[in-house]
Amino acid sequence: MTRYAALAGLGSYLPPRRVTNEELAGTFDTSEEWITTRTGIRTRHWAAPGVATGDLAVEAGHRALKSANLPLAPGAVDAVVLATTTPDHPCPATAPQVAARLGLGTVAAYDIAAVCSGFVYALATASAQIVAGQARRVLVIGAETYSTILDPADRTTSVIFGDGAGAVVLSAVPDADRAGVLLGVDLGSDGSGRDLILIPGGGSRERANGEPDQRDRYFTMQGTKVFAEAVTRMGGSASALLDRIGWPTESVDHLVGHQANIRILKALAQRLGLPEERAVVNVDRVGNTSAASIPLALSDAAAAGTLAPGSRVLLTAFGGGLTWGAAALIWPDLHVV
Ligand code: UT7
Numbered sequence: 001m002t003r004y005a006a007l008a009g010l011g012s013y014l015p016p017r018r019v020t021n022e023e024l025a026g027t028f029d030t031s032e033e034w035i036t037t038r039t040g041i042r043t044r045h046w047a048a049p050g051v052a053t054g055d056l057a058v059e060a061g062h063r064a065l066k067s068a069n070l071p072l073a074p075g076a077v078d079a080v081v082l083a084t085t086t087p088d089h090p091c092p093a094t095a096p097q098v099a100a101r102l103g104l105g106t107v108a109a110y111d112i113a114a115v116c117s118g119f120v121y122a123l124a125t126a127s128a129q130i131v132a133g134q135a136r137r138v139l140v141i142g143a144e145t146y147s148t149i150l151d152p153a154d155r156t157t158s159v160i161f162g163d164g165a166g167a168v169v170l171s172a173v174p175d176a177d178r179a180g181v182l183l184g185v186d187l188g189s190d191g192s193g194r195d196l197i198l199i200p201g202g203g204s205r206e207r208a209n210g211e212p213d214q215r216d217r218y219f220t221m222q223g224t225k226v227f228a229e230a231v232t233r234m235g236g237s238a239s240a241l242l243d244r245i246g247w248p249t250e251s252v253d254h255l256v257g258h259q260a261n262i263r264i265l266k267a268l269a270q271r272l273g274l275p276e277e278r279a280v281v282n283v284d285r286v287g288n289t290s291a292a293s294i295p296l297a298l299s300d301a302a303a304a305g306t307l308a309p310g311s312r313v314l315l316t317a318f319g320g321g322l323t324w325g326a327a328a329l330i331w332p333d334l335h336v337v
Pocket residue numbers: 029030031034035038039116155156159160222223224225226227230260261264288290318319320
């Protein structure tokens with residue numbers, strides 16, 4: 001029997017502490033004006049000390065299950081996929097403990113490491129499991145606590161990144177023409193750009209580099225080069241997907257790009273030939289939340305009523321690796337939690 005994967009639930013969670021540009025300007029050699037004009041970010045949320053990615057993932061996962069009218073019980077889903085750059089530990093993966101804490105039983109559970117593209121990669125694997133008949137329902141989460149890996153000596157990354165989590169439930173449906181069905185996914189990578197977004201330490205390469213240095217555990221990014229790659233790669237991936245599924249670009253109602261920088265979102269819309277107003281924006285309120293960025297943007301826009309049922313939604317993300325991806329769906333009638 002042919003099956004398709006459809007969006008059946010959506011939820012998100014932000015840690016309560018909201019950090020303003022004004023607060024950061026008191027700590028770093030920066031200004032409210034620089035952050036706002038160069039990035040479009042006004043606030044971001046940072047988790048309290050001791051709060052880890054798994055904690056945020058549990059909250060968002062719970063909300064997505066509630067949105068899909070599913071219980072916190074074995075049998076609710078057949079797999080949990082967690083996209084993150086900031087797992088609770090280098091080993092084991094964070095997804096199994098999230099599944100256990102949600103009471104979902106002994107389901108398949110694994111992490112996806114594709115940095116800011118992680119959620120699109122996770123959607124792709126979860127959807128493939130459903131289409132292959134390996135799962136009926138999958139909980140897909142993007143969750144991050146970047147505040148745990150930001151270098152306090154790096155004013156650029158410290159003002160950009162935020163913490164948060166967003167989650168969706170994908171569910172098997174028998175036909176492709178239902179709202180919510182993932183109509184296609186495009187994924188790509190270019191490992192020759194590895195150094196542009198890098199945490200140098202904490203992995204097996206560390207041994208080859210001599211004595212570990214605590215600062216090697218911090219996130220690093222070559223911002224200007226990443227900016228150009230982000231626009232090119234998201235634009236290319238989105239266009240390739242639109243061609244494949246036969247959507248004319250102008251038919252896209254909402255462009256949900258990775259919320260890295262308002263200037264990137266505008267440049268992306270321009271590159272695709274879409275009016276800027278079609279770009280969903282919440283980077284101003286949450287900053288760059290990496291793998292949580294797309295589901296947080298979806299949650300915000302759906303809760304605000306921007307994503308009306310029946311509208312054409314195009315997702316695209318770009319991140320370390322380098323990695324990128326895009327996905328498309330007709331927005332379903334969802335109650336966001
Ligand atoms: O999530 C994965 C994908 N990530 C992205 O897509 C991020 C892409 N990159 C960006 O969004 C931008 O490149 C940044 C926001 C990271 C940086 O913006 P930029 O316009 O590329 O700035 P820049 O790095 O070229 O720096 C311009 C100036 C420099 O000063 P000089 O050399 O011109 O005197 C920086 O030292 O801005 C300075 N600067 C700052 N000034 C005040 C850098 N960070 C700050 C800061 N406050 N926080």
